[in-house]
Amino acid sequence: MTANERKSFWSERLPIDWELLQHPLREPVPYHMNFWWFALGGTPLILLGIQVATGILLTFYYVPSPPEAYESIRYIQNVVPFGWWIRGIHHWGATLMILTVWLHMLRVFITGAYRRPREFNWLIGVGLLFATLAFGFTGYSLIYNQLSYWATTVGTNIFKDVPVVGPLILSFLRGGLDVTANTLTRFFSVHIGVLPTVMVILLAVHVLLLRVHGVSELDPKDTRRIVFFPDHVLTEIIVGFYLMLILTSLAILFPPPLGELANPASTPLHIKPEWYFYPVYRWLRLVPGTVGLVGAGLFLLVLTFWPAADGLLERWFPKRDLSVVLGSLVAVTVAAAMVWEAFVV
Amino acid sequence: MEERGMMGRRDFLLNLGVIGGIVVAAGGSLIHALRFLLPGMARPAERRIRVGTLTSLSEEALFRTIGGVPFVLVRRGETVRAFSSTCTHLGCQVKWLPQEEKFFCPCHLGYFDANGVNVAGPPPRPLDEYKVEMEGNNIYIFLPLPEQGGIEA
Ligand code: HEM
Numbered sequence: 039m040t041a042n043e044r045k046s047f048w049s050e051r052l053p054i055d056w057e058l059l060q061h062p063l064r065e066p067v068p069y070h071m072n073f074w075w076f077a078l079g080g081t082p083l084i085l086l087g088i089q090v091a092t093g094i095l096l097t098f099y100y101v102p103s104p105p106e107a108y109e110s111i112r113y114i115q116n117v118v119p120f121g122w123w124i125r126g127i128h129h130w131g132a133t134l135m136i137l138t139v140w141l142h143m144l145r146v147f148i149t150g151a152y153r154r155p156r157e158f159n160w161l162i163g164v165g166l167l168f169a170t171l172a173f174g175f176t177g178y179s180l181i182y183n184q185l186s187y188w189a190t191t192v193g194t195n196i197f198k199d200v201p202v203v204g205p206l207i208l209s210f211l212r213g214g215l216d217v218t219a220n221t222l223t224r225f226f227s228v229h230i231g232v233l234p235t236v237m238v239i240l241l242a243v244h245v246l247l248l249r250v251h252g253v254s255e256l257d258p259k260d261t262r263r264i265v266f267f268p269d270h271v272l273t274e275i276i277v278g279f280y281l282m283l284i285l286t287s288l289a290i291l292f293p294p295p296l297g298e299l300a301n302p303a304s305t306p307l308h309i310k311p312e313w314y315f316y317p318v319y320r321w322l323r324l325v326p327g328t329v330g331l332v333g334a335g336l337f338l339l340v341l342t343f344w345p346a347a348d349g350l351l352e353r354w355f356p357k358r359d360l361s362v363v364l365g366s367l368v369a370v371t372v373a374a375a376m377v378w379e380a381f382v383v
Numbered sequence: 384m385e386e387r388g389m390m391g392r393r394d395f396l397l398n399l400g401v402i403g404g405i406v407v408a409a410g411g412s413l414i415h416a417l418r419f420l421l422p423g424m425a426r427p428a429e430r431r432i433r434v435g436t437l438t439s440l441s442e443e444a445l446f447r448t449i450g451g452v453p454f455v456l457v458r459r460g461e462t463v464r465a466f467s468s469t470c471t472h473l474g475c476q477v478k479w480l481p482q483e484e485k486f487f488c489p490c491h492l493g494y495f496d497a498n499g500v501n502v503a504g505p506p507p508r509p510l511d512e513y514k515v516e517m518e519g520n521n522i523y524i525f526l527p528l529p530e531q532g533g534i535e536a
């Protein structure tokens with residue numbers, strides 16, 4: 039077969055216009071995309087890839103049934119070759135993914151990249167944030183040790199105070215009014231089936247909108263450009279290698295704890311959710327009951343529809359850049375609540 | 384003209400039938416699928432269970448779990464009371480503090496006195512109480528036991 043024949047063999051069977059495909063690949067993007075801080079969205083994307091790969095591997099041994107769940111994780115951690123590595127990466131990958139989603143959001147907030155015409159992508163981004171947090175919450179419950187069991191109990195119970203539909207939401211989350219075997223299987227399917235599907239759909243829309251709008255400019259006078267491929271793709275590959283290095287080091291130096299098997303009859307003395315729920319935890323301890331819940335709901339509502347709220351602020355106070363002040367204030371408060379919860383009992 | 388109008392109406396009815404049919408079929412399936420996700424909505428019926436004897440019960444609080452339902456027995460002289468040991472705030476299990484004669488919830492530092500009344504912290508109401516019946520030395524309580532499913536303690 040000559041080269042020409044080979045070419046026609048493939049182009050006949052895969053009648054794709056490669057020239058056309060070059061176009062999106064060669065898309066010019068602003069020069070600042072060379073810097074990690076401004077291209078932060080790519081980091082949780084890479085981490086999602088890592089979570090999917092390690093997560094699928096974990097399902098080969100994980101058993102989603104009450105006492106065996108804990109035992110199967112012990113087996114993964116201590117017996118399966120490199121099980122500690124896969125689980126360690128999945129554990130720390132989740133932490134970094136949540137952290138970098140927040141950082142990405144903060145960057146978008148500070149540079150005002152959510153403003154017209156990109157409001158919808160902020161909305162999709164909030165959906166991605168919720169999906170990531172839901173991944174963390176459901177994944178943590180799968181370990182079925184004391185801390186994760188009680189975190190699941192308390193975390194789902196928060197919804198019982200929702201006016202009118204509280205019990206309905208509770209049964210929907212738990213598969214019954216109490217935390218039972220139904221809860222574990224439910225969280226497992228959500229963690230490995232529902233959330234990945236939702237996430238991939240949201241991401242596809244997020245990236246599509248990003249591409250049709252183009253990356254927002256920081257400084258309209260800066261006309262320097264790089265191309266998406268290979269320039270930016272190479273940056274992301276480098277980030278990916280750094281991430282694997284960091285995750286492996288964390289898995290070795292700080293292996294995720296196994297804890298004690300869950301005991302529904304006894305709550306341990308010191309319980310706390312995972313660090314990313316510290317601010318909510320602190321808030322609900324300060325302001326318990328329906329008031330705290332409504333407050334948290336309002337915060338999430340404003341966060342979700344921030345582009346609209348920001349539009350109003352600009353109309354009322356046209357001279358001042360209130361959003362940056364407000365955003366920084368919220369970020370500092372949330373970080374302070376996290377530190378407070380972490381170091382003060 | 385007449386005829387055109389008739390056709391329009393026929394097309395409209397046809398569309399209505401097709402779209403309506405799809406909506407009804409999909410909606411009907413969806414409702415049942417949602418119902419599938421909501422088992423055990425009804426509170427289980429109470430059952431009368433013998434939980435021990437008065438003479439074997441000390442003045443300390445005694446924690447037990449039957450059929451996945453955790454409860455605590457509190458004896459004061461000849462009277463015995465039974466409470467759910469599930470905190471009324473967000474559902475952790477309370478502990479008994481013998482010196483202070485109080486229940487303590489470690490999750491958000493809630494306190495209940497020996498009568499189950501919420502005295503400090505976030506719990507919004509007293510511990511749930513189960514009816515107790517004495518028959519001679521035997522203690523019976525009325526416990527809401529789930530029919531099926533659920534993790535055994
Ligand atoms: C298709 C994707 C995924 C699959 C198939 C999957 C699967 C699993 C499985 C089987 C476990 C139980 C084993 C264990 O606890 O070590 C688990 C745990 C966990 N998952 Fe995932 N996962 C996926 C994606 C994610 C993502 C995107 C996140 C985070 C944001 C995440 C966060 C967690 C967390 C926090 C745990 C508990 C890990 C620990 O501390 O040991 N997962 N996952």
Ligand code: FES
Pocket residue numbers: 192470471472473474475488489490491492493504505506
């Ligand atoms: S669950 Fe008991 S105080 Fe919150």
